[in-house]
Amino acid sequence: MLDAAEHRALRRALEIAADPAVPLGPNPRVGCVLLSPAGEILAEGHHRGAGTPHAEADALSQASSSAAGPSLRGATAVVTLEPCTHVGRTGPCADALIEAGIGRVVIARRDPNPVAAGGIQRLREAGIEVELELPEELAAAAAALNRGWEHGLQHARPLVTAKVALTLDGRAAAADGTSQWITGPAAREEVHLLRTTCDAVLVGTGTARVDTPTLTARRPDGTLHSRQPLRAVMGTGTAPSLPAVDGAGEELRLLTHDPSAALEELFSRGIRHLLVEGGPIITAAFLRAELVDELIVHLAPTLLGAGRAAVEDLGITTLVDRLDLDLVDASPLPSPGGPTDLRLTLHPRHRTA
Amino acid sequence: MLDAAEHRALRRALEIAADPAVPLGPNPRVGCVLLSPAGEILAEGHHRGAGTPHAEADALSQASSSAAGPSLRGATAVVTLEPCTHVGRTGPCADALIEAGIGRVVIARRDPNPVAAGGIQRLREAGIEVELELPEELAAAAAALNRGWEHGLQHARPLVTAKVALTLDGRAAAADGTSQWITGPAAREEVHLLRTTCDAVLVGTGTARVDTPTLTARRPDGTLHSRQPLRAVMGTGTAPSLPAVDGAGEELRLLTHDPSAALEELFSRGIRHLLVEGGPIITAAFLRAELVDELIVHLAPTLLGAGRAAVEDLGITTLVDRLDLDLVDASPLPSPGGPTDLRLTLHPRHRTA
Numbered sequence: 075m076l077d078a079a080e081h082r083a084l085r086r087a088l089e090i091a092a093d094p095a096v097p098l099g100p101n102p103r104v105g106c107v108l109l110s111p112a113g114e115i116l117a118e119g120h121h122r123g124a125g126t127p128h129a130e131a132d133a134l135s136q137a138s139s140s141a142a143g144p145s146l147r148g149a150t151a152v153v154t155l156e157p158c159t160h161v162g163r164t165g166p167c168a169d170a171l172i173e174a175g176i177g178r179v180v181i182a183r184r185d186p187n188p189v190a191a192g193g194i195q196r197l198r199e200a201g202i203e204v205e206l207e208l209p210e211e212l213a214a215a216a217a218a219l220n221r222g223w224e225h226g227l228q229h230a231r232p233l234v235t236a237k238v239a240l241t242l243d244g245r246a247a248a249a250d251g252t253s254q255w256i257t258g259p260a261a262r263e264e265v266h267l268l269r270t271t272c273d274a275v276l277v278g279t280g281t282a283r284v285d286t287p288t289l290t291a292r293r294p295d296g297t298l299h300s301r302q303p304l305r306a307v308m309g310t311g312t313a314p315s316l317p318a319v320d321g322a323g324e325e326l327r328l329l330t331h332d333p334s335a336a337l338e339e340l341f342s343r344g345i346r347h348l349l350v351e352g353g354p355i356i357t358a359a360f361l362r363a364e365l366v367d368e369l370i371v372h373l374a375p376t377l378l379g380a381g382r383a384a385v386e387d388l389g390i391t392t393l394v395d396r397l398d399l400d401l402v403d404a405s406p407l408p409s410p411g412g413p414t415d416l417r418l419t420l421h422p423r424h425r426t427a
Numbered sequence: 428m429l430d431a432a433e434h435r436a437l438r439r440a441l442e443i444a445a446d447p448a449v450p451l452g453p454n455p456r457v458g459c460v461l462l463s464p465a466g467e468i469l470a471e472g473h474h475r476g477a478g479t480p481h482a483e484a485d486a487l488s489q490a491s492s493s494a495a496g497p498s499l500r501g502a503t504a505v506v507t508l509e510p511c512t513h514v515g516r517t518g519p520c521a522d523a524l525i526e527a528g529i530g531r532v533v534i535a536r537r538d539p540n541p542v543a544a545g546g547i548q549r550l551r552e553a554g555i556e557v558e559l560e561l562p563e564e565l566a567a568a569a570a571a572l573n574r575g576w577e578h579g580l581q582h583a584r585p586l587v588t589a590k591v592a593l594t595l596d597g598r599a600a601a602a603d604g605t606s607q608w609i610t611g612p613a614a615r616e617e618v619h620l621l622r623t624t625c626d627a628v629l630v631g632t633g634t635a636r637v638d639t640p641t642l643t644a645r646r647p648d649g650t651l652h653s654r655q656p657l658r659a660v661m662g663t664g665t666a667p668s669l670p671a672v673d674g675a676g677e678e679l680r681l682l683t684h685d686p687s688a689a690l691e692e693l694f695s696r697g698i699r700h701l702l703v704e705g706g707p708i709i710t711a712a713f714l715r716a717e718l719v720d721e722l723i724v725h726l727a728p729t730l731l732g733a734g735r736a737a738v739e740d741l742g743i744t745t746l747v748d749r750l751d752l753d754l755v756d757a758s759p760l761p762s763p764g765g766p767t768d769l770r771l772t773l774h775p776r777h778r779t780a
Contacts, residue, residue, distance in 0.1 A: 241749070242724060242771070243738045244597020252746035358732055371595060375754040375773055379711055379741025385596045388732025393605035396594070401728040401767045404757050414754045416771070418595070420728055 076208055079113030080180050083152040084208065087129075088182070088215050090120040091154050094300045097123045098273045099344040102155055102220045104129035108137055109150040111177075116149060130157055130167035134174055147175040154216050156185035157193035168193040171202070178203040182216035186227050222273065222347030225367070231337045234365055235272065236350040236357050237265065239372040240384035246354055247382040251284070258409035259294070261372040264417065265351075266291045268370070270299045272349040274323075274340055278356035279309035282316060289351075290322045298322070304345060308336050308356060333363045354386040361397060362388050364424045369399060371418040372407070398423045429561055432466030433533050436505040437561065440482075441535070441568050443473040444507050447653045450476045451626045452697040455508055455573040457482035461490055462503040464530075469502060483510055483520035487527055500528040507569050509538035510546035521546040524555070531556040535569035539580050575626065575700025578720070584690045587718055588625065589703040589710050590618065592725040593737035599707060600735040604637070611762035612647070614725040617770065618704075619644045621723070623652045625702040627676075627693055631709035632662035635669060642704070643675045651675070657698065661689050661709060686716045707739040714750060715741050717777045722752060724771040725760070751776045 076084065084107070091105030101121065106129035108116040119132025127135065130153060137146060151157075157167035157179070171179060179202055185191040197204050208216075217224075225233035239257045240246050247253035255262065269275055269291035277287060289305040290298055302323040305316055309331060316325050326343070328336045340348060350360050360366050390396055399420035408414040429437065437460070444458030454474065459482035461469040472485025480488065483506060490499060504510075510520035510532070524532060532555055538544040550557050561569075570577075578586035592610045593599050600606035608615065622628055622644035630640060642658040643651055655676040658669055662684060669678050679696070681689045693701060703713050713719050743749055752773035761767040 240596070242597070242752070242773070243593070243736060244595070248746040248749065249744040250746075254746075256746070361730065361732075375752045375771075377714065377738055377741060377750040377752070378743050378746075379714075379736075379738050379750075380743060383596060383732075385730055385732050388730060390731050390733060391602040393601040393603075393607070393609070393731075396601065397730040397732075398766060399595070399728045399730070401759065401769060404759065404769055406754065406757065413751060416754060416757055418728075418769070420595070 076180060076205065077113065079109055080150065080152055080205075081209070081212070083107040083109050083115065084154070084180060084182055084212055086115075086118065087152050087154050088212070088219060090118055091129065091219055093120060093122075094270065096121070098222060098301070099346055100124070100223065100226065102223045104153065104155045106130045106133040106154070107152045108133050108146065109152060111148050111150070116146070128158065128167050129153065131170060134170055145175070148177040149175070150178040150180065151176045152180040154182045154219060156181050156183065156191060157197070158185065158190040159192040159196055160190050166196075168196040171197065172200040176202060178205065180205045180208070182208060182212060183220075186224050226341065226346040231341050231365075232273070232345045232348040233367050234337070234348050234350060234360060235268070235368045235370060236360055236366045237268065237370045237372070238352060238357055238384045239374065241374050241376045241378050243377050243379060244384055245378040245381040246352070246384035248378050249380045251382070253382070256376070257372045257374045257415045258407070258412040260407040260409040261415045261417065263294055264372075264407065266293070266299065268349060269303050270301045272303050272347045273345040274304035274306050274326075275349045275351055276306040276308055276328075276336070276356070277351050278353050279307060279311035279313035280355065281351070281353040282307045282313040283311070286314070286317055288317045288319050288322060290319050303349065304343070306336070306340065331359065333360045333365045337365060354382065354384055357384075358386040358388050361385065361422065364422065366422050369420045369422060371420065373416040373418060375413055375415065429533060429558065430466065432462055433503065433505055433558075434562070434565070436460040436462050436468065437507070437533060437535055437565055439468075439471065440505050440507050441565070441572060443471055444482065444572055446473060446475075447623065449474070451575065451654070452699055453477070453576065453579065455576045457506065457508045459483045459486040459507070460505045461486050461499065462505060464501050464503070469499070481511065481520050482506065483524055487523055498528070501530040502528070503531040503533065504529045505533040507535045507572060509534050509536065509544060510550065511538065511543040512545040512549055513543050519546075519549075521549040524550065525553040529555060531558065533558045533561070535561060535565060536573075539577050579694065579699040584694050584718075585626070585698045585701040586720050587690070587701050587703060587713060588621070588721045588723060589713055589719045590621065590723045590725070591705060591710055591737045592727065594727050594729045594731050596730050596732060597737055598731040598734040599705070599737035601731050602733045604735070606735070609729070610725045610727045610768045611760070611765040613760040613762040614727075614768045614770065616647055617725075617760065619646070619652065621702060622656050623654045625656050625700045626698040627657040627659050627679075628702045628704055629659040629661055629681075629689070629709070630704050631706050632660060632664035632666035633708065634704070634706040635660045635666040636664070639667070639670055641670045641672050641675060643672050656702065657696070659689070659693065684712065686713045686718045690718060707735065707737055710737075711739040711741050714738065714775065717775065719775050722773045722775060724773065726769040726771060728766055728768065
């Protein structure tokens with residue numbers, strides 16, 4: 075069980091780990107807070123991406139360089155991820171905590187990486203108390219922090235979130251092709267925030283051609299968020315380059331129709347969480363291939379009765395073959411003065427899983 | 428303000444008013460509870476349909492015939508609807524309450540019927556205390572009790588609820604036409620309960636031909652609910668008679684494509700609340716004509732990618748002409764062991780309103 079100071083420290087460690095200046099991709103985001111036996115914060119540290127010190131090393135170095143130069147004997151380290159045991163740029167973090175005289179370590183998440191795991195055992199063998207039991211809410215936050223990275227370790231492909239905006243009757247555009255905007259300001263702002271939590275966004279050549287989207291993550295005032303996703307355009311059709319925007323993520327053309335091939339290429343470039351933003355043919359291709367892990371639907375309370383479907387042919391002809399999903403959440407997205415859209419979060423049930 | 432006894436009495440009055448043995452249609456459902464000055468229930472009464480005593484008369488007659496023969500001097504009458512002032516089978520109820528010596532009347536809902544209204548004024552002129560302020564929840568229940576009847580007085584046509592069951596991508600059936608069942612048991616049970624709250628259900632000839640629905644209101648065990656709606660089939664196409672079911676509502680053929688004409692005919696037959704159950708052409712026809720007051724969507728968390736649309740052509744070609752609705756409620760409909768459907772309640776925004 076965590077005491078109140080450890081509880082606060084873990085919240086803080088999760089917060090600094092999620093620093094938007096830190097890139098996503100193939101390294102986990104980790105935060106570390108060192109507490110005195112009396113529960114005062116002695117130092118904080120976090121990992122800032124490939125080639126930089128681990129969070130524990132960052133915090134230990136901050137503690138040793140501080141004017142007060144506090145002893146860490148009997149101190150508690152609160153970390154968002156199991157300390158590593160492998161020799162990287164700064165040596166195994168578990169050993170560094172042991173050498174520093176840390177007495178107790180609170181760990182929010184076990185390391186799913188077999189190369190790095192073993193920290194808990196090594197700490198315990200050194201006589202250090204290791205605490206793994208924490209409130210559900212904090213455990214969920216620690217799990218969410220690196221879900222793309224963890225997914226990559228387990229499945230050797232990026233986590234795929236697909237997002238669609240559609241009307242009550244499943245339309246993504248009216249009969250004449252007009253589609254801006256199906257949803258209201260709150261839903262559109264949420265899409266931009268979603269882009270900041272993914273390594274890459276992907277559209278098909280058709281969407282690139284017709285909508286010429288910038289695929290940047292913007293604030294309502296039009297300025298760019300500090301983290302920008304790679305911008306992937308998939309397909310063998312012709313499509314112009316995406317609009318050039320200062321500060322936007324790199325653009326990548328994926329000359330394939332095959333979602334597996336696209337994911338392989340993206341994974342090799344360090345992408346661990348992909349946001350598929352359509353159009354309907356691309357979304358259907360990922361769904362048919364059972365390569366969507368999470369579907370986010372922005373449902374607008376409007377009817378068109380005709381127009382482009384939001385999801386194209388899935389190769390399903392009869393009801394029993396339908397693609398079932400588990401509804402995880404349904405939340406209203408009210409826009410001041412406008413209509414209230416609905417955000418649905420769903421997990422496809424994979425038949426082959 | 429209501430005291431605790433009046434609060435309980437009003438709940439009871441609403442309950443007995445909604446007796447499922449009482450027909451819906453062109454008469455309001457009304458309940459009345461008489462309370463002693465000490466807050467004890469002296470008598471209850473409710474209206475049982477055209478040609479039967481009003482709720483107040485029913486309660487007064489029960490009180491006068493009871494063995495105890497309690498005096499009503501200074502008693503409180505708690506009624507779900509403003510007592511009438513017109514001479515019906517039993518004389519104006521307001522006068523009857525005055526003559527009985529009632530000292531206070533709690534009224535949950537004003538009578539929107541100009542022929543019957545005026546009861547509040549007459550009671551006050553007789554020196555009786557009239558209480559109209561009540562908790563929001565009870566006021567809403569009193570409003571809901573006769574919403575079809577009230578709608579008929581205000582608009583001279585039935586209240587129209589349309590219900591559609593569709594997939595996330597707006598399909599009502601798979602490409603081969605299979606449609607049973609898109610939604611789970613909880614949603615299907617809710618449809619049967621919805622039928623018991625309406626005077627009539629309506630489908631098109633296409634649905635009658637293809638699905639041969641019984642259009643009865645059934646419990647999960649297959650037995651019939653005590654109140655059964657009239658069963659209307661609309662359209663000029665050929666369609667067989669609906670399946671004969673003992674205890675089912677009357678069947679009515681409406682030989683028209685025009686929703687207004689259908690509503691006129693139904694209204695003349697006493698229908699005050701109609702449930703339009705499809706198919707997609709009929710639903711679209713009512714929506715296009717702006718004759719849907721409430722849309723209930725049972726949304727199944729599944730994708731088909733192809734197949735029959737749940738709503739057919741609305742005559743909309745471009746996005747700005749879309750039919751917007753206000754999302755009033757979104758609630759999950761979990762079925763044990765099955766998928767969780769979503770019930771959306773929406774109110775179309777009528778351009779001509």
